[in-house]
Amino acid sequence: MENTPPEHTYASGGWSDERRRMELLRMMELRDRRLSRMMGFAAAVNSGGEQIESSGG
Numbered sequence: 001m002e003n004t005p006p007e008h009t010y011a012s013g014g015w016s017d018e019r020r021r022m023e024l025l026r027m028m029e030l031r032d033r034r035l036s037r038m039m040g041f042a043a044a045v046n047s048g049g050e051q052i053e054s055s056g057g
Helices: 004-012 014-044
Strands: none
Touching: none
C-alpha cells in the first residue's frame, strides 16, 4: 500500500469510491459470516445441541 495524501485521494475521485466499496464488501462478508455462524449455533441448540459443527473460521 502506498501512502497517498488525502488531497490526492479526493482529487483522483474514483479511487476513494473503489476503496470504500471494497471496505463495504468486506464488512458485509464478515457480518454474513458471523450471522451464519450464529444461526447455525441457534439451529444446533434448537435441535438438542448434538450437532455443533465447528467451521474453520
